[in-house]
Each structure stands twice: as C-alpha cells, then as structure tokens.
Amino acid sequence: MTIIDWALANYNELFVSGAIILVSIVIAKIASVIIRRRMYGSYSNHIAKLTGRFAYYVIVIVGLLLAIGNMGISLSSIIVAGGLAGIVLGLAAQSSVSNLIAGILLIGDKPFKSGDFITYGDLTVGIIEVGLLSTQAATWEGVRVRIPNNQLFNSNVMNYTRSVARLVRTQITLFYEEDFDRIAKAISDAFAKQWYVLVEPAPQVFAVQFTNTGVVLEVRVWTAGTTWGNLYFEMPKMITDTLKGLGVKFAYQKQIYVDVEHTGPETSAKRK
Amino acid sequence: MDTGIFVLSEKKYKQIDTVENWPKKFSLYGSASDGMVYRYFKTGYFHGLPKPEANKISTKVGMINRHGKWFVITKFIFSYPSFNIFSHKGRNFGEAVEIDINNEDLALVSLKNKPSFAGAKPMSHIKQGYSNTIEMRYGT
Numbered sequence: 001m002t003i004i005d006w007a008l009a010n011y012n013e014l015f016v017s018g019a020i021i022l023v024s025i026v027i028a029k030i031a032s033v034i035i036r037r038r039m040y041g042s043y044s045n046h047i048a049k050l051t052g053r054f055a056y057y058v059i060v061i062v063g064l065l066l067a068i069g070n071m072g073i074s075l076s077s078i079i080v081a082g083g084l085a086g087i088v089l090g091l092a093a094q095s096s097v098s099n100l101i102a103g104i105l106l107i108g109d110k111p112f113k114s115g116d117f118i119t120y121g122d123l124t125v126g127i128i129e130v131g132l133l134s135t136q137a138a139t140w141e142g143v144r145v146r147i148p149n150n151q152l153f154n155s156n157v158m159n160y161t162r163s164v165a166r167l168v169r170t171q172i173t174l175f176y177e178e179d180f181d182r183i184a185k186a187i188s189d190a191f192a193k194q195w196y197v198l199v200e201p202a203p204q205v206f207a208v209q210f211t212n213t214g215v216v217l218e219v220r221v222w223t224a225g226t227t228w229g230n231l232y233f234e235m236p237k238m239i240t241d242t243l244k245g246l247g248v249k250f251a252y253q254k255q256i257y258v259d260v261e262h263t264g265p266e267t268s269a270k271r272k
Numbered sequence: 273m274d275t276g277i278f279v280l281s282e283k284k285y286k287q288i289d290t291v292e293n294w295p296k297k298f299s300l301y302g303s304a305s306d307g308m309v310y311r312y313f314k315t316g317y318f319h320g321l322p323k324p325e326a327n328k329i330s331t332k333v334g335m336i337n338r339h340g341k342w343f344v345i346t347k348f349i350f351s352y353p354s355f356n357i358f359s360h361k362g363r364n365f366g367e368a369v370e371i372d373i374n375n376e377d378l379a380l381v382s383l384k385n386k387p388s389f390a391g392a393k394p395m396s397h398i399k400q401g402y403s404n405t406i407e408m409r410y411g412t
Contacts (some may be wrong), residue, residue: 165304168342199299224298226307 001136010071017067024063032056043167046114046130047107096133102153103132116161147156163225165198168232172239172253175214180207183248188240194234196227214251273327273364293327300393301408310349321389324363331366332388337373345371348381349406355383356375358392365389382407 007014032052039048069075090097102214107130112118116127118137125145135152137145160166174183184205191203201222209216219239223231243250277289287337299312316322337343348371356367368384382405387394 163304164302164307164309165300166303196298196308197298199297201300222300222304224300 005169010143013091017070020067020070021060021063024060024066028056028059029061031059035126044113049133055064056178080250090262095148097148099133099148102149102207103130103134106130106135106153107132111157112159114161118160119158120147120155123147159269160228161225165222166225166228167220168228169218169220170235170239171208171216171218173211173214173216174248175251178248180215180217183243183246185243187239188244191219194231194238196223196230198222199225213253220257273329275327301327308349311352329357329364329366330388332368334368334384335373336370336371339373339375341376343373345379348379349408350381350383351406356385356387357395358387358389359395360387360392364395365392377409379408381408 032055035055036048036052039051043051065075068078112127112130113125114129118125118127123139123145125147128136128138128144131149133264134149135147137147141146173179187205188203191197192199197203201223205217205218208216208218219235221231221235273295275291276287277291278285278287294313297312298309301308301310318330324330333348335345348369358365358367358384365388368386368388370382370384372380372382374380
C-alpha cells in the first residue's frame with residue numbers, strides 16, 4: 001500500500017488530525033499572548049517572552065501527540081524511536097544543551113539583565129538580550145556580539161550597572177610649590193555642585209605619593225550606579241577647568257640639557 | 273516640592289512630566305553594593321508652623337524614643353514616591369512622618385498616611401500611596 005492509498009483509506013482521521021494540529025497552534029498562540037500580557041509589569045519582559053514561548057511549544061506538542069494518537073499510530077513506538085533519536089541528537093548537541101542549561105540558570109540567577117554593562121574576559125559590553133542559548137550584546141563601538149551562555153556562566157562577570165553606587169577616582173600630579181588645601185577644596189566643591197555626585201560619601205582629594213615631578217593627589221568621587229558614565233566622562237574636564245580657574249598647572253617632568261664646551265687640556269696633536 | 277505636569281482626560285489626571293524646582297541631589301545610605309541611593313534635601317527645623325514658601329511644603333516629624341537615651345538625628349529617609357501631599361486653604365502639607373527609635377541600634381521611619389496639619393485634604397489628582405517602614409541603623 002502506497003502512502004496515497006493509505007491517505008485515501010484514512011482521509012477522515014487525517015482531516016481530524018490536521019484540524020487538531022491547527023486548533024492547537026491557534027490555542028498555543030492565544031495562550032502565549034495572554035501569558036505574556038499577564039506577566040508584563042510583574043516580571044521582566046524577557047521572562048514573560050520566554051514563558052509565553054514555552055507555553056506555545058508545550059501546547060503544540062500536546063496537539064501533535066493527540067493528532068498522532070487519532071491516526072491510530074502507537075505512541076510507545078514513537079517514544080522508542082524518539083529515545084534513540086534523542087541519544088544521537090544528545091551526543092551531537094552537547095554544547096547546545098550546556099548552553100541551554102546555562103541560559104536557564106542565567107535567567108534564573110540574574111547576574112545581569114538587558115541594559116546592564118558587563119565585563120566578560122577582555123570584553124566590555126552592554127547586554128541587549130539574554131537568550132536561551134546565547135546572549136546578545138554590543139560593544140562600546142556598537143558592534144553586536146553573540147556570547148554562548150555556557151561561556152558567560154563559567155566566567156567571572158563584572159556588572160557595572162548593578163551596584164547602587166560607584167566610586168570614580170583619578171590621580172593628578174602638581175608641583176610642590178602649590179597650596180594643596182586650596183586646590184583640594186576647590187576640586188571637592190566643583191564636584192559637589194554636580195547633581196550626579198553623591199552628597200555622602202562626599203568627594204575627597206588627598207595626597208598619595210611624592211615623586212620627583214611633584215605631589216600625586218587622588219580625587220575620589222561617588223555617584224549612583226546609573227550615572228557612572230556622567231561622572232567618568234566629565235571628571236578630567238572638571239579637574240582641568242578647576243585648576244585653570246585657580247591658575248594652577250599640572251606638574252610635568254623637566255629635563256635640562258646643558259651644552260658644555262670642552263675646556264680640558266689641549267690634545268698632544270694640537271700642541272705640536 | 274517638584275511641580276507635576278498633568279493632562280486631564282475624562283476626569284482623570286495623567287502625569288506626563290515633572291518640573292524640578294530644586295537642585296537634584298542624591299546621597300548613599302548603606303553600602304555601595306546593597307544600600308540605597310536616595311534624593312537628598314537639606315531642611316531647617318521649626319517648633320511651630322513655619323511661614324509658607326513657594327514650592328515648599330511643611331511636614332510634621334514625630335519622634336518616639338523608646339530607648340530613653342539622648343540621640344542626635346542628622347538625617348532620616350522615607351519613601352518619596354508614596355509620600356502624600358495634602359492641602360488646606362491654599363497651603364500644602366506633607367504626610368506626617370514618624371521616627372520610632374526602638375533601641376540604641378534601630379530607628380523605624382514610617383509615613384503615617386495622614387496629613388501633617390489636621391483637617392488638610394489629600395490632593396485629588398495625586399494618587400495616594402502607602403509605603404513600607406524604612407529601618408535606619410545607628411551611625412548611618
């Protein structure tokens with residue numbers, strides 16, 4: 001019996017099975033939308049999207065199994081065949097499975113979320129989306145990066161956005177002749193005026209090192225985790241402007257070249 | 273007090289923007305990793321009702337000292353988004369705040385869901401909020 005003969009003989013069951021699959025896809029679609037809408041607001045968009053997608057596939061798979069059962073095909077034989085196929089696929093897709101498990105753990109553990117800036121290895125990126133198999137991110141230069149979840153899960157990840165407050169510090173070197181108390185106060189006051197600089201802990205400026213060039217001062221300023229960028233990029237300009245306002249110059253290495261004329265005893269050749 | 277910009281539609285106010293009347297400043301309470309960054313205001317203190325000033329509201333802060341020792345209070349933190357504003361004869365009042373000094377180490381700061389000035393009515397277009405109590409520790 002050919003497939004066409006079999007289909008003609010069982011057209012009634014085929015029609016019902018097709019209808020079951022279609023209905024299950026429609027129900028899955030509706031359920032997925034309802035779940036996502038209900039979850040938005042209470043949960044992150046990402047978790048809502050993943051749960052909706054999961055519900056979709058579960059309903060479609062149940063529909064497929066019902067359709068197969070309706071055709072009179074034994075489910076146990078499918079399960080045996082599926083088990084064998086599963087072993088083959090499992091061996092072939094080991095890394096995908098580890099990425100999938102890592103993805104589920106990352107979504108549950110939430111070491112970072114969309115919009116966070118993280119450093120992973122030598123790479124500093126902004127997270128776009130944490131997927132089940134990989135995480136989409138973008139570098140400072142706007143280059144899109146796809147990072148397998150397994151690598152992220154097994155690496156040290158530094159999250160710059162998650163901290164409530166962050167310290168930004170830099171060092172400047174000034175000549176020994178300068179009035180350091182006056183300079184420290186002026187720099188602290190300049191930072192304290194900025195809205196993104198925290199009142200407490202207050203900005204600090206203090207000497208940390210004495211070098212051949214001058215005194216090294218460290219400037220320490222705290223900001224909220226979300227305004228780190230404002231402070232980080234403004235800091236050099238603010239210090240430079242404050243020093244200019246005070247008429248203070250940064251210390252620099254002075255090198256003096258002395259051109260000494262030869263004044264020693266005449267050579268024997270000249271004496272002759 | 274900041275000024276909210278509202279759109280009135282079908283007797284419902286929808287806030288679309290905020291005009292900040294005071295310099296925005298923030299401060300850290302607790303540690304950098306798990307503390308909180310809060311909006312910072314420096315205020316005077318009065319034993320009676322102070323003279324009204326534009327864009328300022330008066331709030332009554334009650335203190336209960338259950339410990340018996342003397343304490344110096346330099347700051348207190350409360351939940352700003354759920355801080356209700358009331359009005360009486362064209363003058364605005366904040367929600368009453370209570371600082372309950374439980375023991376040497378712990379003070380609980382809570383909003384009392386009632387006006388600082390008896391008889392003041394809640395502003396109808398501002399959603400009334402209910403806040404949790406904030407725990408403050410000694411020396412912080």
